[in-house]
Amino acid sequence: MSDKQHIYDQIYEIVRLIPPGRVSTYGAIAEAIGVRSGARMVGYALGHSIGILPEVPAHRVVNSQGLLTGRHRFNPPEKMEQLLKEEHVAVVAQRVVDFKKLFWHPIKEIEF
Numbered sequence: 001m002s003d004k005q006h007i008y009d010q011i012y013e014i015v016r017l018i019p020p021g022r023v024s025t026y027g028a029i030a031e032a033i034g035v036r037s038g039a040r041m042v043g044y045a046l047g048h049s050i051g052i053l054p055e056v057p058a059h060r061v062v063n064s065q066g067l068l069t070g071r072h073r074f075n076p077p078e079k080m081e082q083l084l085k086e087e088h089v090a091v092v093a094q095r096v097v098d099f100k101k102l103f104w105h106p107i108k109e110i111e112f
Contacts, residue, residue: 007033008045012052014106018060020087022104023096025064032106039064047073059083066099 001009010033018024026046030038042061047070049056059080063069071080071094081091090097 007035007041008048011042011045012049012056014110015046015049015056015058015061016054017106017110018057018104020057020060021089021102023060023062023066023084023089023099023102024104024106026061027064028103028105028107029061032110043070046070057083060087060104062096062099066096068094068096 011029014029014032015024026039026042027036029042030036035041046056046058046061049058050073058070058073061070068080068084068091071077074080081094084091084096089102096102
């Protein structure tokens with residue numbers, strides 16, 4: 001297994017732990033795997049997670065302001081918002097409402 005695939009697997013494992021109705025950020029996930037400046041890498045990995053089993057709930061990962069910046073990876077892009085709304089996460093103007101309340105930080109929520 002390549003180093004890149006190993007990192008992707010770590011990212012996917014953490015994203016699978018985000019509870020329905022909660023959201024995390026690219027940066028928080030990068031920090032949890034020990035790559036503080038790896039937010040883009042997390043986004044890239046999630047962009048490649050479509051079709052991976054068990055499923056990776058990439059729709060639960062947003063940017064540090066609660067914006068659905070990864071929506072362009074979904075087909076159609078509105079699907080990210082739809083999936084969040086199905087989990088009772090309110091979204092207005094492509095931003096998670098009550099982002100701070102719904103934020104799930106892996107370092108604070110799980111033991112490493």
